[in-house]
Amino acid sequence: MDRLANTVRPYAWGSTTAIPALLGTPPTGAPQAELWMGAHPGAPSRLDRGTGPVSLADLIEADPEGELGEAALRRFGPRLPFLLKVLAAGSPLSLQVHPDREQARQGFEDEEERGVPIDAPHRNYKDTNHKPELICALEPFDGLCGFRPTREAAELIEALGVDALKPLVDLLRALPEAEALRDALTTVLTTEQGRVAETVEPAAAAAERLACVPGPFASDYAAYASIARAHPGDPGVIAAMLLNHVRLSPGEALYLGAGVPHAYLSGMGVEIMANSDNVLRCGLTQKHVDVKELLKVVVFRGSGPGVLRPEPGEDGEQVYPTPIDEFRLSRYVLDGVGPRKVAAGVPQILLCTDGSATVRERGAAVGEAADGGCDLGSRGGELVLARGESAFVPAGTGVEIDGEGTVFRATVVV
The missing domain is CATH 2.60.120.10 (Jelly Rolls)
Structure with a gap:
C-alpha cells in the first residue's frame, strides 16, 4: 500500500477554504475545487516505492495484473476504471448530463469522422465511455438532480407570477410527462437571447422574494435565487426550476446515471465516477451548449432525487x-x-x-x-x-x- 500525493484542480467555481481545511493547509485565496485521486491522465496521483515519485497511471501500465488483479484486468482492461475526488463547490457548477456507453461510442465516432479536434470547445465527446457518478456529502450539500414531476414543476413556476412563463406552465400541464419535459427544456434553451433576459430577471427576483415566504418551495426558491445571482440572465436558471433541488446531510449521497440532468450548487463531498470526460451542458455556463445533441441524451422522466443512504x-x-x-x-x-x-x-x-x-x-x-x-x-x-x-x-x-x-x-x- 502506498500513500498518495494528489492534485488539486483550481476551477473557478471551487471553494477557497473547504479543501485547504480538509488538508490542513493555509488557503491561497484562489478557488480549490477538486482533489483528484486515481490514475486519470489529466492529473494522476503520485506515489513513491523507494525509487522516487511515479504516477499511479505509469505504475499500472508497467504491471497491470500486479496492481489491478487478474479479475479487474479481465473485466476493465489495463486501467483503473474510476476516479475518486473530493469536490468543494463555492458556487454553482454547470447544469449538465452524461451519455450512456452506446451514445458515447456513437458520438465519439461521429465527431472523429467529421474531424472535430479533440480539444475543440464545441466537441461533445472526448472518449467512448459513459460517466456515471456518485456524490456523498461530507457537510450539508446542495444540488439539482433529475426532473421534478411535471405537475410539481408547473406549480412551482406558476407561483413566481411571471407572465412570460405562463406558456411554459400550460405546456407542463397539457402534455404527457416525457413530451412535456422535452418541450419545456427545448423551449427554455432555444428562446431568443433578448427574451431570455426578460424572463430570467423577473423569475429570479420572484424566487428571491418567495424564498422568504413560508411554503413548500421556500428552500427551492432560495436555491434558484442563488443560481441566478451566480449566472444572471442565463436560461439555465429557468431550466434549473424543472429539476429537483435536494440538500444532502453528511453521509447521504446521490447517484447520477446516464441521461439525468444535474448540477452541484454548494458544499463539499466525496465524488466517484467512471473515467470519462463526456459532458453535455444544459446551461449555467459560458461553455458550448449543443441543444440538438443534448436532447438525444437526456432522459425525460419526472421523479424524486433518489437520495441514497449507506x-x-x-x-x-x-x-x-x-x-x-x-x-x-x-x-x-x-x-x-x-x-x-x-x-x-x-x-x-x-x-x-x-x-x-x-x-x-x-x-x-x-x-x-x-x-x-x-x-x-x-x-x-x-x-x-x-x-x-x-x-x-x-x-x-x-x-x-x-x-x-x-x-x-x-x-x-x-
Missing part, C-alpha cells in the same frame, strides 16, 4: 449501492474499538475524511476472495492516514483499518 456490509463497512461495476463506494466509521478487515482481490483507494486511521497489511494473496475471507497473517506494513490523506492498495494486498475517524473506500465490482 447499507450495512461486512465488518462495519457501509456501502452505497449503485447499478454499475466501474466503481463501488463505501465508508468505515471507526470508533477505536478494534480493526476492521477490508476485502482484497481488487484495486482500491482509501481516503480519510475525518480523524485519523491506521492501515495495516494483512498479507492477503492475489487470489483472496473479494469478501475478504482468509487472513494470511501480517507482513508488518503500516500507514497512518490523517484527515485528507489517501492510499492506494493493490489487488494483491489485504489490509485492516483501525483508529477513530471516517475512511472512504473506492474500488470496483468484479
